[in-house]
Amino acid sequence: MTTADPLQRIERAEIEDTSLLAFYRDMNVAERRTFWACAAGWALDGMDFMIYPLVIGTIIALWKVDAASAGLAGTVTLLASAIGGWLGGYLSDHIGRVKTLQITIIWFSVFSLVCAVVQNFEQLLIARAVLGLGFGGEWAAGAVLMGEAIRPQYRGRAVGSVQSGWAVGWGLAVLSQAILFSLMPAETAWRWMFVIGALPALLVFYIRRSVTEPEIAAEARARHAETGSHPKLWEIFTFPIVKTTVLASLMATGCQGGYYAITFWVPQFLTKERHLSVVGSTGYLSTLIIGSFIGYLTGAWLADRIGRRNLFLIFSIGAMAVVLLYTQLPLTNEILWVLGFPLGFFASGYFSGVGAFLTELYPTRLRGSGQGFCYNFGRGIGALFPFLVGALSASTSLANAIAIFAVVAYALFFIAAFALPETRGRVLHAN
Numbered sequence: 001m002t003t004a005d006p007l008q009r010i011e012r013a014e015i016e017d018t019s020l021l022a023f024y025r026d027m028n029v030a031e032r033r034t035f036w037a038c039a040a041g042w043a044l045d046g047m048d049f050m051i052y053p054l055v056i057g058t059i060i061a062l063w064k065v066d067a068a069s070a071g072l073a074g075t076v077t078l079l080a081s082a083i084g085g086w087l088g089g090y091l092s093d094h095i096g097r098v099k100t101l102q103i104t105i106i107w108f109s110v111f112s113l114v115c116a117v118v119q120n121f122e123q124l125l126i127a128r129a130v131l132g133l134g135f136g137g138e139w140a141a142g143a144v145l146m147g148e149a150i151r152p153q154y155r156g157r158a159v160g161s162v163q164s165g166w167a168v169g170w171g172l173a174v175l176s177q178a179i180l181f182s183l184m185p186a187e188t189a190w191r192w193m194f195v196i197g198a199l200p201a202l203l204v205f206y207i208r209r210s211v212t213e214p215e216i217a218a219e220a221r222a223r224h225a226e227t228g229s230h231p232k233l234w235e236i237f238t239f240p241i242v243k244t245t246v247l248a249s250l251m252a253t254g255c256q257g258g259y260y261a262i263t264f265w266v267p268q269f270l271t272k273e274r275h276l277s278v279v280g281s282t283g284y285l286s287t288l289i290i291g292s293f294i295g296y297l298t299g300a301w302l303a304d305r306i307g308r309r310n311l312f313l314i315f316s317i318g319a320m321a322v323v324l325l326y327t328q329l330p331l332t333n334e335i336l337w338v339l340g341f342p343l344g345f346f347a348s349g350y351f352s353g354v355g356a357f358l359t360e361l362y363p364t365r366l367r368g369s370g371q372g373f374c375y376n377f378g379r380g381i382g383a384l385f386p387f388l389v390g391a392l393s394a395s396t397s398l399a400n401a402i403a404i405f406a407v408v409a410y411a412l413f414f415i416a417a418f419a420l421p422e423t424r425g426r427v428l429h430a431n
Contacts (some may be wrong), residue, residue, distance in 0.1 A: 090368060171293075265386065288340040
């Protein structure tokens with residue numbers, strides 16, 4: 001079966017009510033259960049990922065690891081998540097979105113526990129890499145599930161609001177750090193951080209009982225089983241879909257590379273170059289996280305209000321401007337604390353439009369594969385940024401290294417987003 005061009009059958013729903021919470025008021029029970037399951041999954045996903053950047057200073061001191069090697073562990077996690085996301089998306093096209101979501105959550109929860117008991121940095125590196133496979137697959141399955149379960153006129157706000165769960169998870173990780181590092185020595189506290197990272201496994205019980213497969217996905221799989229035309233792993237690289245795949249992958253690379261260059265190293269920037277203690281930096285990170293949360297919600301609203309592409313263009317410019325202010329000006333710690341809000345706002349808010357945008361770019365038969373590959377290709381290349389920032393910081397300041405790679409990434413994000421079509425309100429079909 002030849003893949004249909006997803007841009008040939010364009011049907012758009014009118015977006016009449018643009019208020020942020022309109023989608024939730026109109027949800028039925030099944031949609032609300034899917035919403036909360038995906039929101040919780042994404043929050044716990046965010047918590048699990050952000051644990052390592054928060055304990056990286058302790059790891060460096062405990063095992064005498066240099067900054068480049070410490071950054072490599074973050075890079076390896078993200079590279080593995082790129083593979084896991086592509087495979088997870090492909091698997092969701094074959095066995096279903098809900099079943100794949102359960103498998104991937106269990107996977108990264110188990111390996112978070114493994115991280116808690118490793119005995120050296122090499123073991124931690126391997127455990128983080130294997131964890132990354134499930135981490136990437138969870139996003140792919142969850143994003144497609146949400147994109148298909150929500151009606152087109154509300155998709156941007158609903159998927160974007162789920163994305164805000166990442167900031168909640170980040171906040172939970174910072175809160176856990178503040179509590180654990182206050183109650184116990186650092187050489188023990190970091191292990192308990194990874195134990196907390198296994199909590200997402202509990203979410204699977206709720207998903208199994210409450211969340212159902214989207215109708216269009218089930219219909220598409222049944223049709224392909226009947227005709228024997230199952231989607232192939234490489235089909236997203238065939239004409240005419242390959243152009244969309246390339247541009248969307250570059251866009252995802254830019255948006256995630258910039259984000260990781262900032263969020264992975266800001267905790268270390270605050271303690272190393274601003275000379276704050278681990279506990280003392282919590283307030284600064286809290287401002288950043290609050291800005292991120294408000295950014296996610298604002299981005300969710302704007303995705304349906306002004307469109308996905310305009311959201312990306314505005315926020316990429318804003319992120320470049322604020323990261324330069326944050327890292328390059330001789331600011332007092334008080335001003336830096338305030339500036340954390342717009343940094344978190346612009347460096348996170350655009351993610352609210354990404355899930356819906358990628359969902360709308362692909363036909364149903366390839367949606368998991370396409371969305372999973374593009375987002376996680378970007379995650380994989382963006383994964384190089386923590387390592388590159390750490391390596392460059394050996395010859396310049398960490399602030400300069402963060403600024404250089406963040407600005408390059410956001411420029412790429414802007415260019416690729418500009419080259420892609422607007423998809424706001426696009427109706428999905430079981431094709």
